[in-house]
Amino acid sequence: SAASDVYKRQHLSGSSTTECEVAGCYIGTNNTGNSSLGTQEYGVIIENGAQLNYVGYYGSDQWNVIGGHTEDGVLIQGSGTNYNKVLASHIGIGRNGDSSIANGNDGIDIRNGAISTKVGEPNYGNVISSNDENGVFIADGLSNYTEFKDNIIGLNAVGTNSRPNSRSGIHIVEATNNIIGSTESNGGNVISGNGERGIRIWSPSCVSCGNEIVGNIIGLNSSGTASLGNGESGISLSLIHISEPTRPLYIS
Numbered sequence: 535s536a537a538s539d540v541y542k543r544q545h546l547s548g549s550s551t552t553e554c555e556v557a558g559c560y561i562g563t564n565n566t567g568n569s570s571l572g573t574q575e576y577g578v579i580i581e582n583g584a585q586l587n588y589v590g591y592y593g594s595d596q597w598n599v600i601g602g603h604t605e606d607g608v609l610i611q612g613s614g615t616n617y618n619k620v621l622a623s624h625i626g627i628g629r630n631g632d633s634s635i636a637n638g639n640d641g642i643d644i645r646n647g648a649i650s651t652k653v654g655e656p657n658y659g660n661v662i663s664s665n666d667e668n669g670v671f672i673a674d675g676l677s678n679y680t681e682f683k684d685n686i687i688g689l690n691a692v693g694t695n696s697r698p699n700s701r702s703g704i705h706i707v708e709a710t711n712n713i714i715g716s717t718e719s720n721g722g723n724v725i726s727g728n729g730e731r732g733i734r735i736w737s738p739s740c741v742s743c744g745n746e747i748v749g750n751i752i753g754l755n756s757s758g759t760a761s762l763g764n765g766e767s768g769i770s771l772s773l774i775h776i777s778e779p780t781r782p783l784y785i786s
Contacts, residue, residue, distance in 0.1 A: 543574045543603075549583035549614060557591040560629070562602040562637075567629030570602025570636075577607045577625075577637065580648075583614035590621035592658060597622040601635025606643040607665065613647035613676070620651070621658040624691065626665040626699070631691025634664035641665040641699065644680060645673035651680045656720040659684030663697035668705040669728065675708030675737075682714045686756060688727035688764070693756020696727030703728040703764065706735045710743055715750040722749035724756045725764070732764040736772040 544556045560567045561577045577600040578589050589608055590597050600607040600623055607625040610618055625641040627634065641662040644651055653670060654660050662669040662685060669687040672680055686693050687703040703725040706712060714733060715722045725732040732752045735745060751758050752768040 543576055544578045546578070546580045546584045546587050547582045549585070551584035552586045555588045555591050556598065557588065557596040559598045561598060561600045563599055563628070563635055567599040568633040568635070569628075572602050572604070574603050575605040576609050577601070577603050578609070580610045580618050581612045581615055583612065585614070585616050585618065587618045588621060589619070590623040590658070590660070592621070597624065599624045599629045599635070601626050601628065601637060604638040606639045606641070607637040608642045610642070610644045610648045610651055611646040615648040617650045618648070619655070620653050620660060621655060623660050625660055625662045627661050627663045627691065627697055631661065632697070634697055637665045639666060640668045640671040642670045643673065644671070644677045647676040649677060649679045652683070653680060654683045654685040654723070656684050656716070656718060659686065659723070661686045661691045663688050663690065663699060665699045667699070668701045669699040669703045670705070672706045672709045672712065675710065678709050678711050680709070680712045682723055683716050683721045685723045687723060687725045688732070689724060689756065689762060693724050696762050698727050698729045698765070700729040702731040702734040704733045706745065708737045710745065713746045713748070715748045717749045722751060724751045726751065726753050726755065726762040728764045730764065730766045731770045732768040734770040734772065
């Protein structure tokens with residue numbers, strides 16, 4: 535069965551740390567994957583130039599449950615920490631897809647120059663819900679080129695009931711060239727039920743331009759047939775110069 539082993543924090547660090555897999559694990563939970571142990575600050579840390587690593591992997595038994603930490607479920611940080619993937623994992627939500635196992639800060643936190651992170655792929659998206667801050671937080675204008683595909687953010691795993699991240703589903707601060715969703719099959723995200731905004735992109739200038747929001751369901755259940763609204767706006771663009779011709783923001 536998936537996530538059959540219980541682990542404490544997983545730490546991938548340094549430029550020689552490449553192509554590692556953190557897969558099939560319960561991290562921060564008991565052996566049922568549905569209750570918190572509450573013993574660590576972070577679930578998974580990838581930093582200091584670690585590249586091409588996987589949190590979760592391809593296959594029915596390769597997904598993780600990451601919850602119950604006092605800080606972030608997954609922290610990806612630092613210059614050179616590039617091309618890492620977070621796939622097919624439950625972050626802040628139990629193995630059963632319904633129990634809340636909140637991380638005390640963000641589900642996933644990307645910062646300090648980590649670039650080209652992939653959060654989900656078609657058919658290998660994550661469930662990122664019930665966290666005490668944001669589902670995913672991109673913290674600065676150095677952490678660019680993140681892609682989000684096929685994730686459920688703010689609902690249970692089947693997309694029928696709210697399991698809110700307390701703040702926003704996705705919160706981007708100043709980062710550019712990020713893509714939320716896709717027009718390809720199973721490429722869009724479901725971003726609903728969050729305590730504040732579905733997606734918030736904030737910048738005091740046009741640093742946050744060049745982002746794309748496309749092909750997502752926001753504020754509805756996963757089938758798009760019933761309202762499961764975010765607590766405030768579905769999409770919030772704060773202090774952004776949308777008309778910058780060379781680095782536009784695309785919403786469709």
